[in-house]
Amino acid sequence: MASGNAPLTGEMLIGATPVTGGGESLRAVNPATGEALDPVFGGATAADVERACALADAALIPYRETSLADRAAFLETIADNILKLDDALIERVMAESGLPRPRVEGERGRTVGQLRLFAELVRSGTWLDARIAPAQPDRKPLPRVDLRLRNIAIGPVAVFGASNFPLAFSVAGGDTASALAAGCPVVVRAHPAHPGTSALIGGAIRDAVAACGLHEGVFSLLQGPGNAIGQALVNDPRIKAVGFTGSRAGGLALMATAAARHQPIPVYAEMSSVNPVLLFPGALAERGAAIGEAFAAAVQLGAGQFCTNPGVILALDGPGVDAFIAGARAKLAESGAQTMLTAGIHAAYERQVGVFAGHSAVATLVRGGAPSGPHQAQAALFETDADSFLADPRLQEETFGPCSVLVRVPDMTMLRGIITAMEGQLTIALHLADADLPAARALLPVLEEKAGRVLVNGFGTGVEVSPAMVHGGPFPATSDGGSTSVGTLAIRRFLRPVCYQDMPQALLPDALRDGSTVPHDFVN
Numbered sequence: 001m002a003s004g005n006a007p008l009t010g011e012m013l014i015g016a017t018p019v020t021g022g023g024e025s026l027r028a029v030n031p032a033t034g035e036a037l038d039p040v041f042g043g044a045t046a047a048d049v050e051r052a053c054a055l056a057d058a059a060l061i062p063y064r065e066t067s068l069a070d071r072a073a074f075l076e077t078i079a080d081n082i083l084k085l086d087d088a089l090i091e092r093v094m095a096e097s098g099l100p101r102p103r104v105e106g107e108r109g110r111t112v113g114q115l116r117l118f119a120e121l122v123r124s125g126t127w128l129d130a131r132i133a134p135a136q137p138d139r140k141p142l143p144r145v146d147l148r149l150r151n152i153a154i155g156p157v158a159v160f161g162a163s164n165f166p167l168a169f170s171v172a173g174g175d176t177a178s179a180l181a182a183g184c185p186v187v188v189r190a191h192p193a194h195p196g197t198s199a200l201i202g203g204a205i206r207d208a209v210a211a212c213g214l215h216e217g218v219f220s221l222l223q224g225p226g227n228a229i230g231q232a233l234v235n236d237p238r239i240k241a242v243g244f245t246g247s248r249a250g251g252l253a254l255m256a257t258a259a260a261r262h263q264p265i266p267v268y269a270e271m272s273s274v275n276p277v278l279l280f281p282g283a284l285a286e287r288g289a290a291i292g293e294a295f296a297a298a299v300q301l302g303a304g305q306f307c308t309n310p311g312v313i314l315a316l317d318g319p320g321v322d323a324f325i326a327g328a329r330a331k332l333a334e335s336g337a338q339t340m341l342t343a344g345i346h347a348a349y350e351r352q353v354g355v356f357a358g359h360s361a362v363a364t365l366v367r368g369g370a371p372s373g374p375h376q377a378q379a380a381l382f383e384t385d386a387d388s389f390l391a392d393p394r395l396q397e398e399t400f401g402p403c404s405v406l407v408r409v410p411d412m413t414m415l416r417g418i419i420t421a422m423e424g425q426l427t428i429a430l431h432l433a434d435a436d437l438p439a440a441r442a443l444l445p446v447l448e449e450k451a452g453r454v455l456v457n458g459f460g461t462g463v464e465v466s467p468a469m470v471h472g473g474p475f476p477a478t479s480d481g482g483s484t485s486v487g488t489l490a491i492r493r494f495l496r497p498v499c500y501q502d503m504p505q506a507l508l509p510d511a512l513r514d515g516s517t518v519p520h521d522f523v524n
């Protein structure tokens with residue numbers, strides 16, 4: 001296990017202990033070259049999973065009662081340690097993901113910024129949602145009992161690292177940051193595509209646990225290929241919640257496992273979304289070509305491997321649609337193919353693009369530049385009509401990669417019908433001119449029903465980490481439309497309220513004692 005800038009060893013982390021897993025092993029593969037990367041990582045066995053969960057359970061009570069200041073300092077130490085990994089981290093991410101340096105450096109900034117934002121939140125104490133309703137012994141006709149409420153950590157959390165954000169949605173990504181902020185020990189199941197990146201970040205967290213004097217079970221990192229590791233983790237009775245970003249099939253499988261446990265637990269899975277982009281007539285007439293060019297950039301961001309990727313364009317039919325297509329066509333045609341994250345993701349992309357290309361009701365508008373190396377995705381824009389789109393659910397499914405289908409929609413009634421028929425989404429984007437506002441206003445309640453975030457004159461890619469962000473949405477965008485995986489509200493997934501009734505001051509947690517300086521609602 002790497003510590004600081006020490007070389008990678010192929011070990012995982014069971015608490016503070018580096019362990020070479022005795023299960024099936026794996027090596028990362030550079031998707032840009034096909035080269036297998038050293039070292040070999042030993043895979044976690046059932047006994048490794050068991051030990052990590054036992055340690056997490058042992059760490060729960062001491063960790064969840066750390067002071068706000070100490071827990072915030074821990075999150076900041078993780079951020080500092082990640083930065084200390086310096087270029088060794090950036091190069092390993094690039095080698096394991098095929099992502100370009102500026103993207104990886106940006107993602108590191110987002111990861112570190114996210115940890116610091118959660119540190120600020122922890123320090124504020126607002127997330128405790130403390131409420132004090134003191135006793136009213138003289139209340140008539142009945143006296144009122146003394147009631148005090150605070151949130152506590154839900155318990156050890158299993159986090160599945162995502163393939164498409166090796167830093168911001170992985171070992172120290174949003175799920176881990178929000179769970180640690182809530183006071184939950186975390187057991188991470190590293191994504192098999194980037195074991196080296198995961199080990200480097202895992203070392204940074206382990207070093208922070210030690211430097212902050214915390215129980216070693218606050219963090220463990222499991223490596224290896226295959227479903228068995230994740231299944232064992234979600235099945236372990238000591239795990240009390242799950243954070244996941246990945247495929248719909250994977251998310252559904254974990255939800256089923258969690259629901260079938262003796263004690264079912266919540267799975268916060270972010271799965272699939274096509275993020276409809278609605279083009280209104282006024283905006284199309286005013287700047288159709290420019291919107292088309294901006295779309296071409298958005299759909300290719302990160303080789304389209306974003307769950308916020310604009311996968312469906314619903315264009316209200318009119319002359320401006322052709323201007324949009326011309327703008328998109330010009331930009332897409334001149335773009336190069338991009339390396340995808342893994343051979344499997346590339347093969348899935350080719351399969352799904354093949355469904356569009358071979359569909360009798362679909363026309364190919366443009367393909368991007370041809371591949372010049374292994375696992376490269378060629379961008380694609382298709383077109384179909386509204387009736388065909390509604391009739392075939394395959395056209396409404398997520399294509400993970402730089403691909404989108406434009407649907408010509410005859411009128412607002414049909415647009416409303418299509419949105420109503422579609423599944424839940426992370427984002428819906430509207431392109432509007434002033435003249436479109438009345439129509440957009442009338443549609444907004446339907447859009448709110450369907451998406452976690454509705455945005456205007458932009459695209460959903462590039463989620464801002466903010467207290468006001470919702471990165472979630474109705475199923476299947478996520479398994480739980482009542483939450484977010486990005487932004488400070490994400491902490492709520494890993495909290496549970498406890499009420500203390502008629503509890504003597506000496507037994508109350510500090511935040512709920514008389515004179516508490518932690519922000520709280522006082523109920524007269």
Ligand SMILES: NC(=O)C1=CN([C@@H]2O[C@H](COP(=O)(O)OP(=O)(O)OC[C@H]3O[C@@H](n4cnc5c(N)ncnc54)[C@H](OP(=O)(O)O)[C@@H]3O)[C@@H](O)[C@H]2O)C=CC1
Nearest residue numbers: 163225226227230231246247250253271272307345348400
């Ligand atoms: N919408 C989105 O945000 C994203 C969608 N995807 C989609 O997922 C496809 C595959 O990408 P990938 O990132 O590997 O996603 P997967 O869902 O296949 O895998 C994500 C993680 O979950 C584990 N896992 C998957 N299925 C199970 C299961 N049944 N039981 C236990 N663990 C499981 C995987 O490990 P292992 O496979 O070793 O079991 C891995 O650690 C992409 O082609 C794309 O379509 C991917 C990333 C993001």
Ligand SMILES: O=C(O)CCC(=O)C(=O)O
Nearest residue numbers: 305306307308461462463
């Ligand atoms: O668009 C982004 O910045 C985040 C996208 C995302 O959450 C994902 O692809 O998993």
